[in-house]
Amino acid sequence: MPPSASASFKSWLKSGPNVKLTSERAVNRILYEGITNYESLKDFDKKAIQNLPSVCKETIPAIAEDENADVLAEPEVPGANISSISVQRLIVAMNAAKYYAAIGRGMTAQNMHYINVLSNFKVEYEAYINLKEEDEPKVPKINDRDSDRKIIRWAPIFVDYLSRCFGSKGPLCYIVREMATVPTEIDDPLGSNNYFGRSGSLIEELIARIPHVGPIFRNDNATVYMKIEEAVRGSSVESTIKSFARQKDGRGAYLALVSNHAGTTKYRAIMKKRMNFLQNIKWNGRAYPLETHVSNHRNAYDDLSDCSNYITVSVPNDEQRVEYLIDSITCSDSTLQAAIGLIRANTNNMRESFEGAATSLIEVDPYKRSSRVSDNSSNRQATVSAMDYLAGRGETGVDLRWHYPKEFSKLTNDQKDELVTWLRTDDGKKHKVELKKQNRKRKFSDNNNKGSDNKSKNAWTRKLKSKLKTEKGLATVMSLLAEHEQSNQAFASALNAVAPVAAGTASTAAAATPAPASSNVSVASTNMSTALSKVLPATSIKLASIMKKNGSK
Secondary structure: OOOOOOHHHHHHHHOOOOOOOOOHHHHHHHHHOOOOOOHHHHHOOHHHHHOHHHHHOOOEOOEOOEOOOOEOOEOOEOOOOOOHHHHHHHHHHHHHHHHHHHOOOOOOOOOOOHHHHHHHHHHHHHHHHHHHOOOOOOOOOOOHHHHHHHHHHHHHHHHHHHOOOEOOOOEHHHHHOOOOOOOOOOOOOOOOOOOOOOOOOHHHHHHHHOOOOHHHHHHHHHHHHHHHHHHHOOOOOHHHHHHHOOOOOHHHHHHHHHHHHOOHHHHHHHHHHHHHHHHHOOEOOOOOOHHHHHHHHHHHHHHHHHHOOOOOOOOOOHHHHHHHHHHOEOOOOHHHHHHHHHHHOOHHHHHHOHHHHHHHHHOOOHHHHHHHHHOOOHHHHHHHHOOOOOOOEOOOOOEOOOOOHHHHHOOOHHHHHHHHHHHOOHHHHHHHHHHHHHHHHHHHHHHHHHHHHHHHHHHHHHHHHHHHOOHHHHHHHHHHHHHHHHOOHHHHHHHHHHHHHHHHHHHHHHHHOOOOHHHHHHHHHHHHHHHHHOOOHHHHHHHHHHHHHHHOO
16 A cells, blocks of 8 residues: 655655655655655654665565455555755755754644755754764863852853753753743744744754653753762862762752852842942052952952842942942052042043043052062062962952961951961862972972082182192182282282392391201291281281191191
């Protein structure tokens, strides 16, 4: 018995704007291969569709009737040619059929029309497949340094991350969407000549409409739980998801994190903290650059804007933001105060533009000017290089590093609390370990330097003594002393005055009493030392010592 198919489906197979089969024979041959309606396309894959031309060109032989076997007679089905364009369009239709089934939408001649709908679907579906084949990004971790905003900051990043992780039906972020139930087609109809509803795209349609039922959902839900477990591992919120471990409930774990750590209570606390910062935190120009202070004001405004999506918050406008900023500056620098005066006078509308006012103030930042001057000092450079600012600064302006007791005592209570909290995190612990290593290396290096200095000094002394025992060494030392003394004109004139006397005395003593050569040298040395001691006592002592050693040699 020939397969049955509706007239509209046969028309869809044959018409040019759709599958574009060339003849009734081709349509009939396709029907015999099992493609009898839109739903039947889901049973095929790409390879099976690509094999249709080679299969359909073969004739199906006739079947004789056999009453004993309850077999009815079947006529011969002649082979037909299936064009390449028809194959390509059937592949697109097959992908569309699976897509509509995944999002719970029925197929009609309108949403399966190739020219009007499926041609656009083909482009986005191919982009979706390319995205699906890319490497999966790394799981974003929860950072305890974000304090009360850690889940508020992490949650949207994690959802974006899940939109780039794919299960068998679509992006895994469908697991954590706000509404678990899928809206009906009456509430969310397809757009005119579109393959998506109010979501606006293929991927968003998958996220919004993949059902939360069945084995595929359970597998995807367990995958999401494993990713959340990796994200919270070692953080202060790790215990929040423990109750979902047995069932591997990723959706439950995510909602628990958001409700417990990013609920309205948290947003109210953030709102109070940011308003307190805008109204009470001052900048005196000594602790950190003005640009950092301005950046903190921007962050406070952004946080208040985010809070307004969940609770009632009076978000300051640009004029109020400028007022908060200039009121928070207590630095008395004349150039900076002049810039504030221009802002108060609404020069260039700066009083109504936060970014314009911030740019004007940052250009005359006295902290940067003093830093540039201090950087020319070697002491300043040594102090800065000895500190580790890799962890940055906290919300209260405190440097996230180890503080010595005197430094710590000067911090405010809020700064102390934030610093202690950070030191208990993994980053803080790593910082303390690195600091201990640096201190050990510094002490070891200092000890080695002291030892090497002593050794080199003793070695030099021994070498000098050994050289003085030789004629060449003694001559070298005497020449060095002579060169040194030539620079002193007073010593040169005094030496010219006493040299003849010393020489005459030495010759007279030698003529009166014969003596060994060593005695003559000793006498001359004594007389010369006596003469020199009247001019340069320190030099005479050194020279006498050298000559005495040489004479006793």
